[in-house]
Amino acid sequence: MTGMAEFNRETLTALLSEADGVLDRARRASLLLDAAVPLPGIRATVELPGSGGWLIPPGAVAWPEQLYALAELDRLPGTRERFRSQIAAAAVLASLREKAKGAAPGFFGRLFGGAGLEDSRRAAQELQARLADPAFGALDREVGGHLAAVEEAARHQGRGVQLHPGSHGTPGHLTAAAREAFGRAVGHPALIFTQYDAARQASVLARARALAQDPNSEPALRGRAEHLLSSLTAERAGILLRQLPVDALRTATNERLRFTGLESVGVNTVADVLEAPLGRLTQVHGIGGQTARRLKAAAETLRREAVVTHTTGIGDTPTTAAAGLVRVLAHFDQINNLDEAQRARRRRILDYAGRVPAGGGLWDAALTPDAAGWEQFSDDIAWADAHREILEPADPVRVGEETWADYLARPAHYQALLATLLDLEFEGGDDLAADVLERIRSLRLDRTHLTDLQLRGYQSFGARFTLVQEKVVLGDDMGLGKTVQALAVAAHLAAQGQRRTLVVCPASVITNWVRESRRFTDLPVYRAHGAGREEAVAAWADTGGICAITYDGARTTSLPAPDLVVVDEAHMVKNPAAARTRAVRELIDAASHALLLTGTPLENRVDEFATLVSFVAPDLVSAGMSSMSAADFRVRIAPAYLRRNQTDVLDELPEKLEQLDWIDLTPADEAHYADTVRRGSFMAMRRAAMTTPDAVPAKLERIREIVGEAEEAGRRVIIFTYFLDVLDVLEADLGHRVVGRLSGAVPPATRQSLIDALGSAPGGSVLLAQITAAGTGLNIQSASVVILVEPQVKPSIEAQAIARAHRMGQTSSVMVHRLIGDDTVDERMLEMLAGKAQLFDAYARPSESAAVHDAVDVTEGQLAEMIIAAERERLGYVS
Template sequence: MSPMAEFTRDELAGLLREADGVLDRAHSLSPLLDAARPAPALHGVAPLPDAAGWLIPPGAVHWPERLYAHAELDRLPESRERIRSYLATAAVVGTLRAKAQHAAPGFFGRLFGGPGLAAARQSATDLRSRLEAPDFQALDRDVRGHLSVAGAATQLQTRGVHLQAGSHGTPEHLIAAARGAFEDAVEHQGLIFTQYDATRQAEVLARARALRHDPNSEPALRLGAERLLTALTAERAQILLRQLPVDALRTATSERLRFTGLDTIGVNTVADVLASPPGMLTQVHGIGPQTARRLRAAAETLRREAVATHTTGIGDTPTAAATGLVRVLAHFDRINDLDEIQRARRRRILACSEWVPAAPGLWDVALTGETARWAQFTDDIAWADAHREILEPAGSISVGEQTWDDYLSRPAHYQALLATLLDLEVEGGDDLTADVLDRIRSLRLDQTHLTDLHLRGYQSFGARFALVQEKVVLGDDMGLGKTVQALAAAAHLAAQGQRRTLVVCPASVVTNWERESRRFTDLPVYRAHGGDREEAVAAWADTGGICVITYDGARTTGVPAPDLLVVDEAHMIKNPSAARTIAVRALIDAASHVLLLTGTPLENRVAEFATLVGFVAPQLITNGMSSMSAADFRVRIAPAYLRRNQADVLDELPEKLEQLDWIDLTPADESHYAATVRAGSFMAMRRAAMTTPDAVPAKLERIREIIGDAEEAGRRVLIFTYFLDVLDVLEADLGARVVGRLSGAVPPAVRQSLIDTLGSAPAGSVLLAQITAGGTGLNIQSASVVILVEPQLKPSIEAQAIARAHRMGQTSNVMVHRLIGDDTVDERMLDMLAGKTRLFDAYARPSESARVHDAVDVTEGQIAEAIIAAERERLGYAV
């Protein structure tokens, strides 16, 4: 302890002022030691899409008050340690100062001071010793310097915090401090900071906001469509609930429910339960309040499930919601003049207008590594500024009263509009590399020569895939519009000066290609089939356009090299040594662009599938591909093969209800069938259940029943069989119900007219078809009941046949009946063909699967031999 000294009042006053200065400096220093520095508050900072960064308009960040002061202190050596030492000393100084303030009393204070005066004088003496100590004097000088630097930094911060160097003269280390603080606020380090003049952006986004609020604009129509689709779903749920009996409530709860007596108050369905107040339900004897609550809770569960299980299909019933939705889509059709790239740009801009502030001026931008997204944003703004019409108000449009009839005449067009409006499009191509995807997505499809065609997103993608990759296999599921994708590619090439498109297809679909080409393009169309095919080919070679020729025509006619070669039902050239394959292969090699179309690229063997790919991309084929795993195989061929399945891209497709109709043969049927087995005739065995002599076969009886049900339900029927004599039986028995018969003997033009006749025929009408003639390439959406009289040797043939009706443009649920004779060749075929379906699913569909080898395949001859042997053994005949 220092020797105690006496102090005059002036001396004490000076000492206390000096101590107060220390305490004041300590008070100023204390906030600079905060362990948790406050982060900037973000007000109006807009995140860029896909986590690409942040837009920072002026004034959008509220910076911490001492941001620059902290940054300056961080640069001074040991500044934090010196400040902590100073604060520790200041705490002692504060204590001494409080005791020392009475160390210089007046006369009576000195006279009667006693021990208190002595203590005060000792505190004053100690205080002076601490303040005058050389170490503290040095520490005090350092701290005064720190405070001076911090004060200057704080003064500089009042003129603004900057993230970029400029005329403001902010030092680089303070700019770095601000950037670091922003990174802490958004929890993302390593950002790239730049500046951006938002003046043009502010004007573009102002127009986008105005368009968003325009009642005739796409955003408003989209909201209307979503509302009406929700209402349509509710309507369908209500219809379903009206069809469910009350005992269906058992499936929705584990509680015990009582239904007896509900019919006496008119409650017969789940919908009735929902419509009945609890007090009404309790009027039934045995139903109390608790049971009534349970009944209504179970009914509500079923209602929620019914609403949750919905599609975007508009359907075929003109309810208020359905007709309203169609009118919205007709309106959208009138104002929609953008291609997919333009539409995507405008939608991105409209989305930005919801969350990007409107302030003009110089903005800061903080970017993550996703600089491409920032480039897209600025490019979109520049594009919208250069194309002002894109954001112009749509204006009022009058939609006619016949929109529902128009929808029924072209439902696929309206469903495509709905998918576009609600942004439900799926592209596919998941196995493609990023650079290929970028090239496909950046290609603007020239639709100058397309007419009356609104491409779905996946269809546009398919056409662009073919154009970018040049020679490909398009293996889309049946019914997804491979034809229009090919026509879109042809129209694009024609607009670029590559005018000659050659379509090679089976004779059965020549007319369909000719009609679709004329309907959806304005290009010249030449039918090179029949006696005038040489002249048609010559005219096409001279003028360009689309030439449709059969496989035989391509083999026997001198056809010049096309710009685009389209090969329909391309699985027909899977045999490399066949004459038609050789002819088509020459055209493939000569054409600059090739599109092989097939919904069934793999029917029997993986090697055949690989052969098709090898025609267009031989560099992808290697030895041993047949033994590759399914996943590796698909990745290998992805650059040349694109497939999308119905379930992936057609959410609106009506339900397909498939059932096996097991048929008990009559005694006469059994006797006839046994005779065919005894004779060992596989084809006779397959059709025996329909050709029983002098009796009505059981299968025919079932067909009559199905047609009767279809008539009552307002449906038309499509019946497939492999056998001509079965067609004879059906035609003779069904009489006037039959509007026509499709077989290999019917010319293609007549086939289309029969399909047109079915479209206007009454309910219960029937179109008969030999499955090898009517099962491919035709659109028969007017039928919604399909009967397969007997199983086929290739599952793909059945799938193709069903897809004639269950395809884009179908508005009704499709009922599929497979007639299976019990304990007959039909049942044996079902078992033995299951492996073929698994093979296709593994290699040709984009789904993961276990390794499947060619050894799984069973040839048609092997199937026949095995089944004949099994049936002869079952019926007791010698093998």
């Protein structure tokens, strides 16, 4: 043992302790190098609208334990390389340390130690030398310092992970690490973090949660409406399945199933297949258990399709679900006092209330660079805090017993309420620039002068589009309410002090404009047509309001500059050289706002639309536009042109769109009609507006317009009248458009061939029909426009005639036009047969006649006697 240094216990203990320190640092460094930071656990954060960022309430994130430690490790330059070097060196020290433990034995150890003792002392000497090496000592001290920094970072995390600097003293690089980790967890690396006081938010959302629980509130009504609509859909699916024969199951499966013999066990329809137990189906010879199950599966497939594809139309049958839904909508009508922007805000706040945890205090927010979602959220909360009434509980209301009758009188109003309540509205305007859309959506429509008008969402959008863009073309499909959109614009402008609205329209619809204006607004309404035209214009110029004038009247009358000019049937001014076009163009130029209405699809007349657009937005029109594709043209003129189709905006896809077309008789019509009244001939009075001698009757002019619109839209037309001589007039005037004439003289075998001819005819083709001969027993689904030339004595006759086109198998919505001569027998008949008039009360009390289809019918003699007397008195033929 000569030359071998000896170690006493104290020296060896100190050496081993020093080695243990190095090995411990190596162990800790190794654990850090091996650690991988998992993503934070996102437990209770709330994503803002439009991927705008996240709200982070206290405790919403489960942070990885070593987040700060590893962040500190990565911050120190070269640390991982130093750790690896120290760990490699420490690996040798571990073996030496184990051998060196025996380098300071007791007496007997020294006496009998032998070679083992020498090995221990040699290991201790080498251990001592390595620990004394200046380079290793420097490395170890550096690692120790780094470990101390890392552990200090870990202690900071023990006091809570911070996303912002502050008095907590967490270094900035550690808060930056937390932010970066959160961004990785949500998949958005470029986030902006802020902190805010959630006290106001907590107060607003607490009120919103209370409102959501209120049984009289809009959210509760929405839930009941959804449930009832689902029940109504199931009812209708059941009706449809009861009408489908069993053979319809072949369309639901590619397999060859056996159907013969099912009628022997009382299974005749798809509904019967669903309801029948398997045992009954297998009683039929040739139908085993597998086939019976396949039949059931095919029937269930049809049932699901019927439920999924059904519309949200309420219909005309007061089933339990339909009547209940109407009562919910009547309730909603009484508490519905918000406009579109307010309702959108409240619904967003109610959505926040369902997703944002309760509680105040300091919250964090991680925002995307544009921060639009955060701005919307903050603005919504501030708005709700400033308008506390928006979240106040709804007052209980009483719904009357006559809701179904009111619905039948105003079905469009209730369908609009349903679309609003269920948030089913479609706006359109997809081609508009984002800033224009934002201006339209943020505009609050002033409804001060609107009365009894529940605007659909798309109608409100159309009005606000006009107000923002000022001069536009509205090309909505037929039946979507272009008139009420124009009236909403007029009412808004009047509330802002721009009082004069001028409606330029064909003479055939001037009465309709006057009536609709008086029905839906409280503005003064003037009819500048016929005698007194100049006086009407002068009064309008003085008081403001709505003045309706014909194209010829606009050309020949001196008119003051309007604030709003509405041009109905605007395709009538498509010729720039025409005098009427020049007159209308001058009015458009003089007005601050202009609205051109036309139902002609853009795709059919690109060149004509270029002319119309040039009237309202000349900067959008350039040479060669007529050769553009319709899609490119639409994008180009989007700032001035808006069109929505029925299939886009009518979520309920109404099978029947009915309207009254008020017809203003020509002077010749009036003279002819007066003569029939003088003679006291009820039948002559009823057909007088179509049989004026030596002149074109006003009703015939309107029929020409409807048929022309139908041709533009690719629709076919069926025209019903009671009178054969009226059929003669129509057949002579419409000429080649008429594919056939159905009357009592046409044999039954020939009638179907005429119907088939209509089915293969082009749009605008017409089938003429005597209502008593073609009003029952025929399927005429190929016609989607129905014209009733005159009212019928029995409303059931009209309903049955409409049902020829409005029935299962019809794929298009049915447009029903009832032509009503203004101040004629037609109007008297409407008054006497209306649902709420005296005759309805006398002959059709709901408790007595709910199941009687002809309950509101009266005898022709009674009706004729009353109407003749009323008309003779009105025209001065009796004292």
